[in-house]
Amino acid sequence: MTIRLDPNIEAPDDFYQALIDTHRDLDEAQSQLVNAKLILLLANHIGDMQVLREALRLAREDGVQLLRSQEI
Amino acid sequence: MQLTETLSQYRAPPEIESGRRRVPVIVVGAGPVGLCAAIDLGLQNVQTLVLDADDSLSEGSRAICFAKRTLEILDRLGCGERAVSKGVVWNTGKVFLQDRMLYQFDLLPESGHKRPAFINLQQHYLEQFLVERLHTLPRGELRFRNRVTAVAQHPDRVEVTVETPDGRYVIECDYLVACDGARSPMRQALGLESKGQVFRDRFLIADVKMRAGFPTERWFWFDPPFHRNQSVLLHRQADDIWRIDFQLGWDANPEEERKPERVMPRIQAMLGPDAKFTLEWVSVYTFQCRRMDRFRHGRVLFAGDAAHQVSPFGARGANSGIQDTDNLAWKLKLIVDGRAPDTLLDSYDAERRPAADENILHSTRSTDFITPKSGISRAFRDATLQLAEHHAFARSLVNSGRLSTPSTYSTSPLNTPDGDAFGARMRPGAPAIDAPLDSRDGASWLIDQIGGRFDLLYFTGTQAVSETMRNTFESLRRLPVPVETLIISAQGVRADIGRFFEDVDGLFAERYDARSGTAYLLRPDQHVCARWRRFDAASIRKAQARALAAETETEVAK
Structure with missing residues (x-):
C-alpha cells in the first residue's frame, strides 16, 4: 500500500x-x-511498514526543506 | 575461583629445551570460547594447544545467561549436563515500569525440547567444567601462564612466540584461533582493528549473596522507585547469588561507584530495609558494539569478543562466541585432515560475520531503548513504556534486551538452495530444531543423535525402508567424509532396526514439514545445508561437496 496524500479526513x-x-x-x-x-x-x-516508511521520509524531507529555506 | 591444583598447575613447556614443534591448531585464550574451540577440536582428534597468559578462571559473574543453542553445543561437547545441573533454569522475563509490572514474556513457549530457553550460571563455573572436560581429551592441552608475545604468518604456517616464567619458546601451527577477548592482543599484534560504536553510559554490576523470594526469572525495571530515572536488571544464579545491574549514566565516577559504601545503600533500597545480603563482587562497566572487518586473516581466525563485541542486554556475547567455535571447529578438522580445501574457512567469515551483525543490530537497538541518546528518543521511550501499561501493541516495542537466538546462515555459500517446496520454519542454514524421539533403546532427543559428522535425517513416514534405500544409506556411510543416516518414522510406527527412531509426538514432522521421503542433510554443527522431498545418493554427494566448499565431488575424495 502507498500513503494517501489526497484529502481523507471528513x-x-x-x-x-x-x-x-x-x-x-x-x-x-x-x-x-x-x-x-x-x-x-x-x-x-x-501497521503497513511501507506506508510508515513513506510517512517518515516525507515528514523529514519537508522538515529539512523548511530549515533550509529559513537559513536563506 | 580456583581450579584444582592439577588442572591449573604450570609446568615448564618442553619446547624451551627441545626446540620448536608444530601442532595443527593453537587456540589463544582460555575463556569459554577458546575452551569450547579446543574441546570441539580435541573430540575430533585434532591436536590442539590452548595458550593463556593468566592462570585462573574469571572472577565474578561476568557472562551469566547461556541460551538453549549454547546448551545444545555444550551437550555435543560433553558439558551440557553439568552446566544445566549447576545453573538455574529460566524461561520467563518480566518488565517493570516504576512500581508496577508492564508485561511478561516466555522465551520457550512450546514443549518438546531437551533444553530450556536459558540457564544462568557464573562464567567461572562454565570455565571450570570446560577445563575439566578438555583435560579428559588426549588431544587437547591447556597451558596457563603462557603469554603469546609475537605472531608471524607464513604461507604454510603460523609461528607463535610464547613467554613463560621459564623463558621463551617458539611453536608453529597450521591454524591459530584467537579467542583472547575484547582487547585481543592477537588482533593488535597483527595490526587489525575492531570498529564500531561506544555507548555513553555506565553500569554497575553487583553479585549479591542472599536468600530471596524472587522467582527464577529475568526482571528488568525502567525507572524503579529505588533507582529513579535509570534501569535495573536482576538475575538469579547458582549458589544463591543474585546478579544486579544498575544503570548509572555517563557522568558517574566508576571508582566512587564501586566502593561498598556507595553500592550497599543502592542494594538495600532495592531489597528493602530488612533484607540480609552480602556483596560478593562488584564492577563498573561501559560497553561497545563493534566488530572486525573480517574474522579470517590467512591462517588466523578470530572468534568471540576478539572478533565482535555487543552490549550485555540480550546475552549475545558468550553465546555468539561459542556459536563461532561451533561453526569453525568442524571446518578446521576437515581441512587439517585434507578432506576439504582451505577455502572452506572463508565460509566461517561468510557465516559468522552476518551473525555478528545480527547480534550487534539487536544489541544496539536494545541499548538505544535503555539509554536514549536524545530528548526526543527519551520521549518516545517514555511514551512507549506508558502506553505498554494499557495496550498490548506497545509491549512489543519495549526493548529491554532481545535475548540470544541462534543465527540462520541464509546467505551461506555452503547451502544448497531448495529445489522442492517446504513450509516449515526450518530452511538451509538454520540450526536443527530439537524434537522428542523414541527408539528401541528408549526415549531420546533428536539433538542428542546428531552432530560431529554429516547426518542425513530421513523421514520414512509410514513406509517401510526399501532394500535400495538401505544400500544408498550404506554407500553414504562409506563416502570420504561419511554421512550417517537417521531414519525417522511417523508417530505410532515402530521398527526395531539400526538407527531407527519414531517421531513419538509428531513434532519432527511438524517442525521439519516432513512427509514420507523427506530428507535433511545436516553439517557437523547441526545446521541444515540441504533438503529434499525425494533424494538420491548423487544429490547428497553434490550437496555435501558444496558444504565442504569443494569444486567437485572428487575433490572431497582426493
Whole structure:
C-alpha cells in the first residue's frame, strides 16, 4: 500500500482543532510526550511498514526543506 | 575461583629445551570460547594447544545467561549436563515500569525440547567444567601462564612466540584461533582493528549473596522507585547469588561507584530495609558494539569478543562466541585432515560475520531503548513504556534486551538452495530444531543423535525402508567424509532396526514439514545445508561437496 496524500479526513477543521486542543495547557515536555504517544498509536493502527516508511521520509524531507529555506 | 591444583598447575613447556614443534591448531585464550574451540577440536582428534597468559578462571559473574543453542553445543561437547545441573533454569522475563509490572514474556513457549530457553550460571563455573572436560581429551592441552608475545604468518604456517616464567619458546601451527577477548592482543599484534560504536553510559554490576523470594526469572525495571530515572536488571544464579545491574549514566565516577559504601545503600533500597545480603563482587562497566572487518586473516581466525563485541542486554556475547567455535571447529578438522580445501574457512567469515551483525543490530537497538541518546528518543521511550501499561501493541516495542537466538546462515555459500517446496520454519542454514524421539533403546532427543559428522535425517513416514534405500544409506556411510543416516518414522510406527527412531509426538514432522521421503542433510554443527522431498545418493554427494566448499565431488575424495 502507498500513503494517501489526497484529502481523507471528513472534517479537516474539526480534526485540526481537536489536535491543538489536545495540547492545551501542556508544557513543551508534556506536549512532546503526547505527540510521541500519538505517533505510536497511529503507527500501530496503520501497521503497513511501507506506508510508515513513506510517512517518515516525507515528514523529514519537508522538515529539512523548511530549515533550509529559513537559513536563506 | 580456583581450579584444582592439577588442572591449573604450570609446568615448564618442553619446547624451551627441545626446540620448536608444530601442532595443527593453537587456540589463544582460555575463556569459554577458546575452551569450547579446543574441546570441539580435541573430540575430533585434532591436536590442539590452548595458550593463556593468566592462570585462573574469571572472577565474578561476568557472562551469566547461556541460551538453549549454547546448551545444545555444550551437550555435543560433553558439558551440557553439568552446566544445566549447576545453573538455574529460566524461561520467563518480566518488565517493570516504576512500581508496577508492564508485561511478561516466555522465551520457550512450546514443549518438546531437551533444553530450556536459558540457564544462568557464573562464567567461572562454565570455565571450570570446560577445563575439566578438555583435560579428559588426549588431544587437547591447556597451558596457563603462557603469554603469546609475537605472531608471524607464513604461507604454510603460523609461528607463535610464547613467554613463560621459564623463558621463551617458539611453536608453529597450521591454524591459530584467537579467542583472547575484547582487547585481543592477537588482533593488535597483527595490526587489525575492531570498529564500531561506544555507548555513553555506565553500569554497575553487583553479585549479591542472599536468600530471596524472587522467582527464577529475568526482571528488568525502567525507572524503579529505588533507582529513579535509570534501569535495573536482576538475575538469579547458582549458589544463591543474585546478579544486579544498575544503570548509572555517563557522568558517574566508576571508582566512587564501586566502593561498598556507595553500592550497599543502592542494594538495600532495592531489597528493602530488612533484607540480609552480602556483596560478593562488584564492577563498573561501559560497553561497545563493534566488530572486525573480517574474522579470517590467512591462517588466523578470530572468534568471540576478539572478533565482535555487543552490549550485555540480550546475552549475545558468550553465546555468539561459542556459536563461532561451533561453526569453525568442524571446518578446521576437515581441512587439517585434507578432506576439504582451505577455502572452506572463508565460509566461517561468510557465516559468522552476518551473525555478528545480527547480534550487534539487536544489541544496539536494545541499548538505544535503555539509554536514549536524545530528548526526543527519551520521549518516545517514555511514551512507549506508558502506553505498554494499557495496550498490548506497545509491549512489543519495549526493548529491554532481545535475548540470544541462534543465527540462520541464509546467505551461506555452503547451502544448497531448495529445489522442492517446504513450509516449515526450518530452511538451509538454520540450526536443527530439537524434537522428542523414541527408539528401541528408549526415549531420546533428536539433538542428542546428531552432530560431529554429516547426518542425513530421513523421514520414512509410514513406509517401510526399501532394500535400495538401505544400500544408498550404506554407500553414504562409506563416502570420504561419511554421512550417517537417521531414519525417522511417523508417530505410532515402530521398527526395531539400526538407527531407527519414531517421531513419538509428531513434532519432527511438524517442525521439519516432513512427509514420507523427506530428507535433511545436516553439517557437523547441526545446521541444515540441504533438503529434499525425494533424494538420491548423487544429490547428497553434490550437496555435501558444496558444504565442504569443494569444486567437485572428487575433490572431497582426493
